[in-house]
Amino acid sequence: MKDNRNSDSGGIKEEINKIPEKGPFRRDYWRSPLRGPWFASFMSLLLLIVIPIVFITGLIDHVAWNPDLGGNNNRTPDMGILGFLTGIEWPTRPIWLYRLTEGMHVVLGIALLPLVLGKLWAIMPSLYKWPLADSLAHALERISLLFVIGGIFFQIFTGLFYIQNFIILHNVKFNQLHFYGNWIFIGGLVLHVLVKFPVMIDGLKNRDTSEELSKSRDETEPEPEEEGRLVSTDPAEPTISRRGAIAMVGGGALTLMGLAVGQTLGKKWSRMAILSPRAQTLPGNGPNDFRVNKTAEYAGITPEMAGPDWRLELVGRTTRRLSRDELLAMPQYTSSLPIACLEGWSTGNQNWEGVRLRDLAKLAGMPDAGKVLFESMEEKDSAARESYMRHNQIQDPLSLLALRVNGADLSMDHGFPARTIVPATPGNRNTKWVYRITFMEEA
Ligand code: HEM
Numbered sequence: 001m002k003d004n005r006n007s008d009s010g011g012i013k014e015e016i017n018k019i020p021e022k023g024p025f026r027r028d029y030w031r032s033p034l035r036g037p038w039f040a041s042f043m044s045l046l047l048l049i050v051i052p053i054v055f056i057t058g059l060i061d062h063v064a065w066n067p068d069l070g071g072n073n074n075r076t077p078d079m080g081i082l083g084f085l086t087g088i089e090w091p092t093r094p095i096w097l098y099r100l101t102e103g104m105h106v107v108l109g110i111a112l113l114p115l116v117l118g119k120l121w122a123i124m125p126s127l128y129k130w131p132l133a134d135s136l137a138h139a140l141e142r143i144s145l146l147f148v149i150g151g152i153f154f155q156i157f158t159g160l161f162y163i164q165n166f167i168i169l170h171n172v173k174f175n176q177l178h179f180y181g182n183w184i185f186i187g188g189l190v191l192h193v194l195v196k197f198p199v200m201i202d203g204l205k206n207r208d209t210s211e212e213l214s215k216s217r218d219e220t221e222p223e224p225e226e227e228g229r230l231v232s233t234d235p236a237e238p239t240i241s242r243r244g245a246i247a248m249v250g251g252g253a254l255t256l257m258g259l260a261v262g263q264t265l266g267k268k269w270s271r272m273a274i275l276s277p278r279a280q281t282l283p284g285n286g287p288n289d290f291r292v293n294k295t296a297e298y299a300g301i302t303p304e305m306a307g308p309d310w311r312l313e314l315v316g317r318t319t320r321r322l323s324r325d326e327l328l329a330m331p332q333y334t335s336s337l338p339i340a341c342l343e344g345w346s347t348g349n350q351n352w353e354g355v356r357l358r359d360l361a362k363l364a365g366m367p368d369a370g371k372v373l374f375e376s377m378e379e380k381d382s383a384a385r386e387s388y389m390r391h392n393q394i395q396d397p398l399s400l401l402a403l404r405v406n407g408a409d410l411s412m413d414h415g416f417p418a419r420t421i422v423p424a425t426p427g428n429r430n431t432k433w434v435y436r437i438t439f440m441e442e443a
Pocket of ligand 1: 051054055057058059061062063075076105106108109110112152155156157158159160162163175176178179182185342343344
């Protein structure tokens with residue numbers, strides 16, 4: 001009986017040990033002569049340039065919502081120590097700040113896809129290493145890889161689905177997935193980089209990069225076999241040079257960026273953004289013919305709600321109800337500002353006319369209000385239905401309760417009878433179809 005068990009477990013062990021001889025676990029299964037430490041390190045370098053920018057602009061998006069003001073400005077409540085960024089005062093200048101940072105986030109985020117695929121291709125043989133881990137440290141490193149690889153695909157696909165308006169992601173709270181996913185990914189990445197950074201530097205130092213990039217396909221030699229598992233033991237003839245492979249990956253990234261950046265640049269450039277749904281609603285020439293994320297019909301706003309009976313409720317030390325005509329009778333100012341959407345698209349500057357928010361604060365008896373709440377008539381239970389802003393946003397002379405745009409009354413889709421427009425502020429923090437503004441003492 002005992003003997004039988006021994007021979008069984010011996011059999012299993014033997015079978016397990018045979019795995020390296022099978023399929024992709026065999027080192028000679030991977031035959032590309034391009035693979036090796038230099039090539040993998042070069043791919044890592046590209047990622048290490050782009051990922052930090054995407055990470056930092058993602059955090060900037062988080063701060064731009066002023067999450068510490070509460071309400072639906074904070075889309076990830078209970079974030080514990082991850083809330084260390086809350087409390088930073090989001091500035092109102094330069095006016096294109098959010099347009100730039102969110103545009104970079106989305107455009108470079110999309111460009112990550114070919115870079116990640118290129119890097120995965122370069123290191124494929126080491127993913128099929130057997131045994132999977134030969135020490136505790138090695139096991140931890142492999143586990144961190146799960147977070148890194150799974151994490152980056154998770155971030156890319158949640159981001160892509162969101163900007164493509166896949167309604168399913170709106171239902172499962174994109175922000176929570178993308179925000180917490182971000183920290184899981186970055187945690188794994190930091191661990192991975194700590195372990196692998198010296199390896200990357202060695203990989204790059206081992207060869208002269210400019211010489212490597214100057215080699216044609218026929219001059220492409222495999223890296224020396226003893227330089228590690230990535231190098232094939234049975235290399236095939238090269239079908240492309242290393243510089244060709246890098247150009248293919250970089251070209252893929254640049255093409256995707258080219259197809260996305262038009263939506264951030266706005267105007268006629270948006271025609272280039274053929275993969276972006278919002279760029280497809282091509283603007284006409286009228287004063288209100290620029291993009292919206294949500295129409296009045298979608299938000300449940302009827303002409304009656306926005307008709308002559310509409311009143312703005314202004315709450316502070318005193319409460320007032322103002323008609324549109326009364327608002328138009330107040331001093332009017334013009335601000336030239338873009339709508340810069342969370343999804344990375346932007347409209348270019350529009351000339352908004354209306355009442356300064358700081359004049360409304362004075363009228364409500366709270367000239368030094370620390371915080372303000374805007375409420376919309378919008379019926380959908382969306383983040384855009386209410387928005388908090390802080391002192392600096394109220395006080396900025398360009399911050400308006402806009403009544404007109406580009407010389408005409410606001411259209412229903414752009415927020416008639418009144419909407420807010422505040423410099424450098426994410427599109428959906430600018431409330432459309434406002435019905436109440438409440439100024440408060442403390443931020
Ligand atoms: C390495 C990959 C990425 C990382 C680490 C990352 C990280 C982040 C972070 C931390 C936020 C702030 C989330 C919040 O506060 O709720 C964010 C927002 C956002 N990300 Fe990413 N992201 C990545 C890739 C992408 C990609 C590929 C896209 C789209 C193609 C994308 C689209 C967005 C959008 C649209 C927002 C704004 C959401 C909003 O404000 O409602 N991200 N990202």
